[in-house]
């Protein structure tokens with residue numbers, strides 16, 4: 001019985017150390033609205049559809065995931081804003097190259113387009129990399 005309890009305690013602390021992911025990083029992704037109007041964002045991967053979410057100005061949509069063992073999880077997002085539309089990979093090889101040190105990506109959605117950074121610093125700053133304009 002005591003061994004069993006010890007096992008439970010060790011296992012649960014191991015799980016919290018690894019942020020509830022088993023031996024792969026937990027990624028955190030934020031889609032920040034830096035426009036004067038709401039946008040809608042629809043995030044999906046091959047396996048998961050996270051749904052369509054409305055994000056008011058100055059708010060963000062957040063999601064997290066446990067990376068695949070081979071670090072190849074990918075997420076795409078569709079955006080609707082002010083009669084404009086765009087689709088982009090919010091977790092792909094390029095976003096990973098910008099965010100991998102912290103496994104954390106901030107996407108800044110602005111009237112002129114989309115920027116990515118691993119730090120949520122004020123805009124404009126060199127940390128923000130311009131990725132795409134609206135379609």
Ligand SMILES: *[C@@H]1O[C@H](CO)[C@@H](O)[C@H](O)[C@H]1NC(C)=O
Pocket residue numbers: 040041042052053080
């Ligand atoms: C998501 O919501 C926006 C805004 O309401 C809408 O224009 C768009 O068609 C919706 N997309 C999907 C896939 O439901």
